[in-house]
Amino acid sequence: MLWGRDNDSYMFRDAPDLRRCVTCGDPLEAHYINPGFVLRRRQYDISATYDGVVIASHRLREWTLRHKVEGAEWTPLPSERDFFVLTATRAVAFDAKARRTRISPPCPSCGRPHSVAGAAPALLQVSGPLLGGFYRTDLEFGSGVEKHPLLMIDLTTGEKLLRERMAGLEVERACTAG
Ligand SMILES: [Zn+2]
Numbered sequence: 001m002l003w004g005r006d007n008d009s010y011m012f013r014d015a016p017d018l019r020r021c022v023t024c025g026d027p028l029e030a031h032y033i034n035p036g037f038v039l040r041r042r043q044y045d046i047s048a049t050y051d052g053v054v055i056a057s058h059r060l061r062e063w064t065l066r067h068k069v070e071g072a073e074w075t076p077l078p079s080e081r082d083f084f085v086l087t088a089t090r091a092v093a094f095d096a097k098a099r100r101t102r103i104s105p106p107c108p109s110c111g112r113p114h115s116v117a118g119a120a121p122a123l124l125q126v127s128g129p130l131l132g133g134f135y136r137t138d139l140e141f142g143s144g145v146e147k148h149p150l151l152m153i154d155l156t157t158g159e160k161l162l163r164e165r166m167a168g169l170e171v172e173r174a175c176t177a178g
Contacts, residue, residue: 001122002153002161004046004054005168009039011053011085012145023109026145031075031087039080044168046086052148056086060166064133069157071134088136088151093125096139098177115143122150122174130154 011034012018012027019028041047045057061074061084075085096103101118119141124130136149153161158171 001120001150001174002046002158002169002171003151004048004056004170005041005044007039007041007044007047007049007055007168009037009041009049009055010051011037011049012051021107021110021112024107024112024114024144026107026110026112026147028110031085033075033077033085035078037077037079039077039083042083045166047168050146052142052146054086054148054151055080056084057167058082058084060086060161063161063164063166067157067160069133069153071132086134086151088134088149090133090135091138091149092130092135092152094119094137094139094150095123095125095177099123101139101141112147116141116147117143119150121172122152123177124152124174126176133157 015034018032021028039055045060047055064072071088071090073087073089077083099118104113104115106113130152131154135152140147140149142148161169162171
């Protein structure tokens with residue numbers, strides 16, 4: 001599991017063009033990019049907004065492209081040209097039952113639960129180690145607008161990234177219930 005330090009920024013705040021659920025207010029676009037997004041702490045190669053969006057530097061993107069790390073999607077930020085939103089294209093099943101994750105009832109309009117609590121330490125439903133790059137959990141954690149999947153990376157690449165001293169990077173080993 002990998003994540004980044006807080007960057008003291010918001011993706012969904014001051015976002016007049018964001019479509020939201022009329023009942024619960026959650027964003028209806030999974031990959032919404034705020035055209036006026038301001039990154040307040042710029043020293044990190046990987047960081048996270050208060051509303052759960054992972055921001056990656058040009059340096060991190062170049063490294064993963066050069067090492068042919070798969071499964072990452074890099075969405076440009078029109079207002080922050082040296083940074084990207086990092087998401088994973090492949091999903092891996094989170095073991096919510098074994099983790100005893102608490103999922104609130106679904107919103108009657110958009111179907112999303114208001115809150116999903118109990119992510120760490122991450123438990124996955126996989127038959128072996130993750131291989132070859134980035135993944136996301138099939139479950140989003142947090143409450144309201146901040147809900148987001150956990151970002152996962154295979155162990156070899158995660159250790160390489162730590163050796164590269166990517167600023168802001170945090171890595172923690174996930175496991176299975178068995
Ligand atoms: Zn809703």
